[in-house]
Amino acid sequence: MGELRLMKGNEVIAEAAIRAGADGYFGYPITPQSEIMETLMVRKPWEETGMVVLQAESEVASINMVYGGAGCGKKVMTSSSSPGVSLMMEGISYIAGAELPCLIVNIVRGGPGLGTIQPSQADYFQSVKGGGHGDYRLIVLAPNSVQEMNDHVGLGFDLAFKYRNPALILSDGVIGQMMEKVELSDYKPRLTEEEIIEKYGDWAHIGKPANRSQNVVTSLELQSEIMEKRNQHLIEKYASMQEDVMYEEIMTEDAEYLFVAFGSSSRICQKAIELARAEGIKVGLFRPITLFPFATNQLKELGQKMKGILTVEMNAGQMVEDVKLAVECKVPVEWFGRFGGIIPSPQEIVDALKHKIIGG
Amino acid sequence: MGELRLMKGNEVIAEAAIRAGADGYFGYPITPQSEIMETLMVRKPWEETGMVVLQAESEVASINMVYGGAGCGKKVMTSSSSPGVSLMMEGISYIAGAELPCLIVNIVRGGPGLGTIQPSQADYFQSVKGGGHGDYRLIVLAPNSVQEMNDHVGLGFDLAFKYRNPALILSDGVIGQMMEKVELSDYKPRLTEEEIIEKYGDWAHIGKPANRSQNVVTSLELQSEIMEKRNQHLIEKYASMQEDVMYEEIMTEDAEYLFVAFGSSSRICQKAIELARAEGIKVGLFRPITLFPFATNQLKELGQKMKGILTVEMNAGQMVEDVKLAVECKVPVEWFGRFGGIIPSPQEIVDALKHKIIGG
Amino acid sequence: MADIDIKDIIREENLVYKKTDVLTDNVMHYCPGCSHGVVHKLVAEVIEEMGIQEQTIGVSPVGCSVFAYNYIDIDWSEAAHGRAPAVATAIKRLMPEKFVFTYQGDGDLASIGAAEILHACNRGENIVVIFINNAIYGMTGGQMAPTTLVGMPTATSPYGRQIDLHGYPMKMTEIVATLPGTCFVTRQSVEKAAAVRKTKKAIRKAFENQKAGKGTSFIEVVSTCSSGWKVNPVKANEWMTEHMFPFYPLGDKKDCEKDPAEDYEKYMKG
Amino acid sequence: MADIDIKDIIREENLVYKKTDVLTDNVMHYCPGCSHGVVHKLVAEVIEEMGIQEQTIGVSPVGCSVFAYNYIDIDWSEAAHGRAPAVATAIKRLMPEKFVFTYQGDGDLASIGAAEILHACNRGENIVVIFINNAIYGMTGGQMAPTTLVGMPTATSPYGRQIDLHGYPMKMTEIVATLPGTCFVTRQSVEKAAAVRKTKKAIRKAFENQKAGKGTSFIEVVSTCSSGWKVNPVKANEWMTEHMFPFYPLGDKKDCEKDPAEDYEKYMKG
């Protein structure tokens, strides 16, 4: 068993990155996630593992530093919160287009605009459908505990490299600011130059030896025929990600109703299940852990057995569209949410279940 | 009848803006839409109507100039193409959050990343679901002719001011680069200072007279209770936009099958209908003109009468989700598309209809 | 000494200084001793003295002064982080008869917004820029700014700014002074009464420049952030005097009034 | 005059100049006479001469030279518009033993990417920046750049750049020379053989600086864009000599080798 600590979700992200053998972090302060970079700066991993940590001049610069670092075959990451992530949209689209692996952390706050720094899940569409231009997809992980903040850093990097695709951890101030027990991962060494050459020497710009042709990281292709092939390849890649889909089912064996919720709201739903079951309502929870790939088939199978589904989100109703599409409108699917930084209470959720689904 | 001309779609955007009484244009060059700013610079509207035209240092600056100008109660706009629009995501979220009216034109090119400059419709999700952070919606117009490029400029401004919400024209190089006959709108004078005070004096920052309290344009609200109310208000506003939904039905009276397509691909679909009907296939077209608000009810009513629906998009399948949600999965809905700058041929579309819907 | 009762002094007719009416009655959210409060007051006083309250539009940044609109009783736009100069550009160009100023922190102006300030100054936008350089990101909890001094500890440079890791502190004022679009570029402070008077004069001059259509006036105010610096306000002023002023020397960097022609020619000649 | 047959001259052993092998055999997509071609060649020659082809990573911009990777036979990253300095920063920090350079146009570097170049130079990233200033946006069809001269017509200033509408042309080289992170800042050109030789020397020096870990070397090359300027290449060179050089005077703006200590002290003293 690894080291057991009581830590904030944000701090864990930093610690997990060092332990995952990350090569670089590039970021810009923004509440509620500045602790990630601050923790790294205190930890000084450059003295320990050689990891580079740099405060960039902006989120635009951060994401382009990530692009540059990822092109070296290095494990690089950035973190920000909603407005900062919006500034990264061009860069993220470039990274996806150039098929580079990297990790992006979004500790979401309420929008639109400057909005509020309180927790929110209103960046679901941006993360899952692609807030930047063009057809691309991110691998999106939605941790719901401090432990998963740790786990998803390593997982995010692994999936990013497996698919040569950016991965994004979609979390919020609840998980980021909260302390819970966490078993930290063991240290994984950073890859050596030789290992990088061996693993990524066919695409990374690491210096062109005489015996191979150039490695060029680019998303540009002016010939439509070739560009279409690149798009086709991406589409197939995204479809293939289904093999790494992750989700969790809680108390669904005997359930007649289902909550679908991710991240922090899935925690509140667990409490709501306790309350509802105390009243005799058989409700369970389906929690997508990967928001992309989305557990469409699994939710379809489970969901179509239910009398009704309530999607609970801290936004105005985003994932609910994917839930409806998954169950192919065969079961009533409704949405309940609070927003603007308000966290729904477990009781409200139970009430919504009663009004919108059971009584509706 | 207004003035009849043969013009490029992009040029028409510029001309229509002047005639709509626009107060300002702020933009940055990018193919395939640079003609918009170039036409304005040649036309020198500042000498004629007083309209300000400024080449900004970047798209980030452009959209924030639009934010500043819109806050004055002025009719302001910008235009760009996909990567440039991605850079505007933070700014657009701010504009939506502060409830400012403005017009944004996206002449979409193929992505992700730098991609290709050829036409594409891959920014549907970004435009319609909100590529920036937070729950917001743009009014999205999808012209499919040079004439509509003219019409949608005036319409876009009108809707933007009606709802105090940014409007976006989603088009591409087909419509932007093409010349067609166009009947230009008549000149509408720019609002005078007095008119602006009268119409927008309750929110625009135009100088605070002693007899009213401050007008502050901001999207910030740190108190969650108030922020949630603001979000709630936005949600209701977006729902109310249904009264301005626009769509077109072509040869649907006797149709057994339906194409759903917007913008340039809807033009190709019209040709495909000719070909298909020549073979005896009764197919019609449903063309959403406003992509948001989406003609959900209208499409539901029409779509549920069909044997099957083929959504045709120059992307990897985006609007198809909204089509499925609209018809509530009651009819088979499939997607056909080409991408990466390739425009599907009418015959391909007919073939896809046969394989995916009729034979499928 | 003439004996006079306090009550006889505290009388309307003896008033020599009171809070200007252009400041609202809202209690500022700033920490005790924060320089923002002083500069807000000076801007408000200048607006009052020039009688331009009805014609002035402020652009507040993202930073501790994001809420400047709660304190100065004029119309405002709150800008995205770093973009105030772009926002102000549009406002001024669309309403040239209005007075427009941005009020920006060092993170806002010198870091994320470097391109926007450079270009607004370069275009010579006819606006006033108030630049509060407290060498730190106050609002987000004391992270390193582009202006953080070498060796100065912050939340993201806990062992002090190191040149090799974080680069040098930037002197934005010196940079914008080289741009021909700026007409008046100065660095001031507000740690003592004399400095406050000078800063106010500079702000007044900047607004007068705008009235005369002279281009961009840029006023840096070297400031303290006792919360970010983790010292009390009095000590913060002392620290600033001792450490900030040598690196950020006070005074006018450029004043076109003094010789506009020479300046322009020098630039055009290279 | 000694009579000798051409065939006897054109022999392997008499070779004095040929295309370097570090250039690929791809035909450049540039317009006839475009300066990009000359500068590409010089970069390639320096890489060859220093024997660093296997250790060099180039960062190409968005601009006509976006395809630089098709011509110089090394590993490359193509950066988003204006962001090459950020991309290069990461590459160099993660692989400090490699040689990293950006190659950027004036729209890319001075307009949209102003913040990134300013901050990379300010941090003193140990990279080389090649800055092709052709006073126009070549790739997108000849729009105004931040460096477009006053009065110069472009697609977005058809009646010539006007200061009141579009602001002044910017001198990025002079600006970055003021930053302490830069060690070598120079402005060169390639319109004639002597200039080409000098530019090559500067590029060599820049890469040598990187080897020695001296910080950012910044080389502006005042260039032509005959397509954007709508004149033929020979006329373009003449126009450049007559109009660009007076505003963008050639020569070294900063060379730390000459007096690094003084320079640093001057900055720190303000």
Added chain:
Amino acid sequence: MTEEIIIAGFGGQGVLSMGKILAYSGVMQNQEVSWMPSYGPEMRGGTANVTVILSDEKISSPIVNTYDTAIILNQPSLDKFEEAVKPGGVLLYDPNGITKPPTRTDIKVFKVEAAEEAAAMGNMKIFNMIVLGAYLKIKPVVKMENVMKGLEKSIPARHHHLLPLNEKAINKGLEVVKEVK
């Protein structure tokens, strides 16, 4: 009547403006028209082409894959578009620079020595007008008076003194076009 035309050649041969004049001529006689150029990387020194559609009805797609007429001004364009002419359609080309002439027999092939004639007339700029004349001979889809009106509309007023020259060039094209059998 619907006429779908592709005009293709090198950048600089006046391909786009020839298409524009044709389209404007259509407008002058109240037809529906569309003009859809290739754009982008092909600009610089490469090839250029434009699809022009003239029709009595509303034009559905401005982009088509087969054409009633192909007007071809260089070899790469011939290679690309010969196959795209509808059976029974027309291919008109200038043989100058053509090394592999068209081979299809199910279409009508015409040639016009426009480059040669333009050189003879001492003005390469009217090259495209000679080609236009040739096309109008084969397919008089627009009346000559409307062509002249279209021309007037599509060139800037300061060049209107060149109208007679252009008319001469068009007439020359009408004269010299020959069917290849």
Added chain:
Amino acid sequence: MTEEIIIAGFGGQGVLSMGKILAYSGVMQNQEVSWMPSYGPEMRGGTANVTVILSDEKISSPIVNTYDTAIILNQPSLDKFEEAVKPGGVLLYDPNGITKPPTRTDIKVFKVEAAEEAAAMGNMKIFNMIVLGAYLKIKPVVKMENVMKGLEKSIPARHHHLLPLNEKAINKGLEVVKEVK
């Protein structure tokens, strides 16, 4: 056993670190714990609060709306959280600065003069440890040895010489807490 606690007061009163020590104490005896602070605008000079949950089972939601115990250190917090104590639950407060004392009768109310005692002990920094002691007297949810271990874990090593003082403060709290009847 599940204990859901809110601790609320001014920023600077040691609210967050008191919660942290409590949470760490739970970890030391193998309980599940969560510590969820308020964050944001309330930071500067305003109020601060933290929700701590200790449980023998996995904790579902780290955010709850009612509490088993509320530890209240200023008036605004009392105003906000008095209602949120579950019927039968505990409200512990320091009367210093409290102008409108709690009024509920369906809960147990305790007070601890922690500020006064801390002043008496000559060190305002141990204020929160006195409160902690008081809480532990009412609800001995964690063993004292685990509290000391938690304390050790949650303060930096360079401050470990202060552990005895903290222990003394906790014991003082145990002593001086009084139920209000």
Added chain:
Amino acid sequence: MAKVRGAIVVDNELCKGCGLCVVACPTNTIAQAKEVNGKGYNYAYMENPEACIGCANCALVCPDSVITVYKVKVS
């Protein structure tokens, strides 16, 4: 010889006790109260009211603009 007397009024409840006025006063008129106001700040007050010359230095440096200054000439 004309002499000057001044006085200041501090809005106790709004003062944040930063102490900047204390050091700005050339005559050591001001001190911070031992007691705190409703927000917990040791507010400023005239400790030596006779010393005040009404120069307004204190008010000028006060970030919260809570000082009002009065001045009279006394002969």
Added chain:
Amino acid sequence: MAKVRGAIVVDNELCKGCGLCVVACPTNTIAQAKEVNGKGYNYAYMENPEACIGCANCALVCPDSVITVYKVKVS
């Protein structure tokens, strides 16, 4: 007295006919051909081959690196 003779080889098909080498040559060796190459450019060639001194100026300024230069000393 040692004299120098030079010669250049232009890759005709790759030359873009920009003419920069022509003006760069100190000896007026180079001219542009009347004929065009496959891409339609009037390529450069040695009009006065005897004049060439092999200084490589032409090659240095050639943007497309299509000139190769040779030089011999002749006595």
